[in-house]
Amino acid sequence: MSNLNRRGSGNGYATAVGGFTFRSYGNHTMSDAPKILTIKEVACFLRVHRATISRLVGAGALPSIAVGSRRLVLEADLLTFIENRRSLAANSPKEG
Incomplete structure (x- = not known):
């Protein structure tokens, strides 16, 4: 069956x-x-603590949507966030 x-x-x-x-x-x-991720799923994906993701969401660095008391992140927004961070890192002055 x-x-x-x-x-x-x-x-x-x-x-x-x-x-x-x-x-x-x-x-x-x-x-x-669209694929929707919880704060925990985003934290696991990025291998950081949930509190780190909550801070990024609270600061507006990582867009999210509120559903009741939960914050959810669109996969596309997470991928954009990662790409923006990569661009910042590539353009920052190198120490040394």
């Missing part, structure tokens, strides 16, 4: 995967949605 099932649902369809149901209408699907 497959854990991927599609069934009609009005104007779109629902896809059930592992107990979760994702709905699609028209040309929009869940795969079109």
